[in-house]
Amino acid sequence: MSLLRLKTTECKVGVVGLYNAGKTVLLTSLINHLQDHDPDRFPLGSKETRIRKFTVRPPDRDWTAFNYSGHRDALVNAGKWPSKTTDRSQFVCQFERSDWTFSDCLLKLYDLPGERVADAGMVGRDFTGWSEKMLALFVNDNAYRTCSAPFLDAIKKPTATAAELLYAYKLSLANLILNFKPLISPSTFLLDLHGNAARPDTPEKLATSRFSGADAENEFCPLPADLRKPGTELFDSFSFRYDRYVERVVEPTILAFRSCTSLVVLVDVTMLLAGGVGMYDDNRQIIRDLFDVLSPGENKVFGPIARGLSKVLLPHQWRPGWITRVAFAAPKMDLVHPADRDRMLMLLKRMAERYAADRDGLKYDFFNLSSVVSTRALPIGAGMRVLTGTPLRGADGRKIPPGEEQRFTVAELPDDWPMTWSAGTYAFPEVYPRMPARKDYPPDQVNVDRLATFVID
Numbered sequence: 001m002s003l004l005r006l007k008t009t010e011c012k013v014g015v016v017g018l019y020n021a022g023k024t025v026l027l028t029s030l031i032n033h034l035q036d037h038d039p040d041r042f043p044l045g046s047k048e049t050r051i052r053k054f055t056v057r058p059p060d061r062d063w064t065a066f067n068y069s070g071h072r073d074a075l076v077n078a079g080k081w082p083s084k085t086t087d088r089s090q091f092v093c094q095f096e097r098s099d100w101t102f103s104d105c106l107l108k109l110y111d112l113p114g115e116r117v118a119d120a121g122m123v124g125r126d127f128t129g130w131s132e133k134m135l136a137l138f139v140n141d142n143a144y145r146t147c148s149a150p151f152l153d154a155i156k157k158p159t160a161t162a163a164e165l166l167y168a169y170k171l172s173l174a175n176l177i178l179n180f181k182p183l184i185s186p187s188t189f190l191l192d193l194h195g196n197a198a199r200p201d202t203p204e205k206l207a208t209s210r211f212s213g214a215d216a217e218n219e220f221c222p223l224p225a226d227l228r229k230p231g232t233e234l235f236d237s238f239s240f241r242y243d244r245y246v247e248r249v250v251e252p253t254i255l256a257f258r259s260c261t262s263l264v265v266l267v268d269v270t271m272l273l274a275g276g277v278g279m280y281d282d283n284r285q286i287i288r289d290l291f292d293v294l295s296p297g298e299n300k301v302f303g304p305i306a307r308g309l310s311k312v313l314l315p316h317q318w319r320p321g322w323i324t325r326v327a328f329a330a331p332k333m334d335l336v337h338p339a340d341r342d343r344m345l346m347l348l349k350r351m352a353e354r355y356a357a358d359r360d361g362l363k364y365d366f367f368n369l370s371s372v373v374s375t376r377a378l379p380i381g382a383g384m385r386v387l388t389g390t391p392l393r394g395a396d397g398r399k400i401p402p403g404e405e406q407r408f409t410v411a412e413l414p415d416d417w418p419m420t421w422s423a424g425t426y427a428f429p430e431v432y433p434r435m436p437a438r439k440d441y442p443p444d445q446v447n448v449d450r451l452a453t454f455v456i457d
């Protein structure tokens, strides 16, 4: 720190979103652009802002380091998108900004496996509360009711054993996975604590090979009111295991996000359009749960003036942290034709604005962005939207090795979310990343710079 820079401003930025939303790619691109900053390609506030003395710091205790170099290397040398995130991780760096006169910036970025987001509804709920929440979802939503039929049948039997209930619940979770429903909780059924993800298989095989809880000895599932009798082995053991699960798996991740100063909520508009109306409903539900748990916005104890003062007066370790900014972002904009990119932003706003607007003292904004621009667009001809890029899958849907650049068509975006639509109505083929090999040359991006300007405050 130079003599004039008397203090350090700590910015903690959490990135949340369903798995495959583009969180890890966004962080990789952002870090690359900060580390090898070129104000013309990545204006931070203005083109005059320079970043100096960028240094990587070790992550906080209890956090694994975000594998930046591994992800970047995979993008460049293997031409692959980063592998699945299997554990929560953190990237910490410190730098000076020419537009911050008296302070340098300590930036902490948080990544998590998207699967864990489905457990957000457990925070602040005891076993009874969670059971009721899950049962209400299963009973009241048609798609969830169909998938969870084995479980809804099993709980009708007053003599059902723990093993029968667990098996029926796991069959139901497996049905949900196979029907692309994201609310899989406990999320360890989908991604266990060793980072092993469930692989496509029959519901029966998934139900016998996966656990509904931290491990084989600690399984639990929701219980209906007539099976929730304190003093019974069933209720007491499930409730005990549930509490341990929340303490061990859910709270360390979710609560770290609650103490962030800014939150980036990634909503993959292309995936919601491709996945059908059920996917849209689920993702909205998850944003609502997350907002309930993370409660961004005004802190009741300190208030906005105290926060402003604390930033100036307190050393950064003492700064009370809470989320004051939320950036909603629609990633993978390069999979959408430029003619539709404003519509992409509009769809994002219409889906998410309500949740942010209901919070006092929260600053929020919307971004459509490409972390690694990997396509080019051709002018619209005969109403067709054509892009060029290297497709990831062949016509049969199987992954193919990278080949020549090709032309392919993408769907036109609607002006608003339709009343209903089915999976497959809209298609946005995935492509291989286009990433410069030179390590100090960050990828082409769109609006990641604007997002960074908003969240690094």
Ligand SMILES: Nc1nc2c(ncn2[C@@H]2O[C@H](COP(=O)(O)OP(=O)(O)O)[C@@H](O)[C@H]2O)c(=O)[nH]1
Residues within 6 Å of the ligand: 017, 018, 019, 020, 021, 022, 023, 024, 025, 026, 081, 082, 083, 084, 085, 114, 331, 332, 333, 334, 335, 369, 370, 371, 372, 373, 374, 375, 430, 431
């Ligand atoms: N074309 C394009 N695809 C992207 C971009 N970012 C992410 N993707 C795609 O989205 C997938 C998931 O990204 P990832 O960051 O791993 O998602 P996460 O699970 O939210 O961390 C990648 O494998 C890519 O196929 C982007 O900027 N452009």
Ligand SMILES: [Mg+2]
Residues within 6 Å of the ligand: 020, 023, 024, 025, 084, 085, 111, 112, 113, 114
């Ligand atoms: Mg990830």
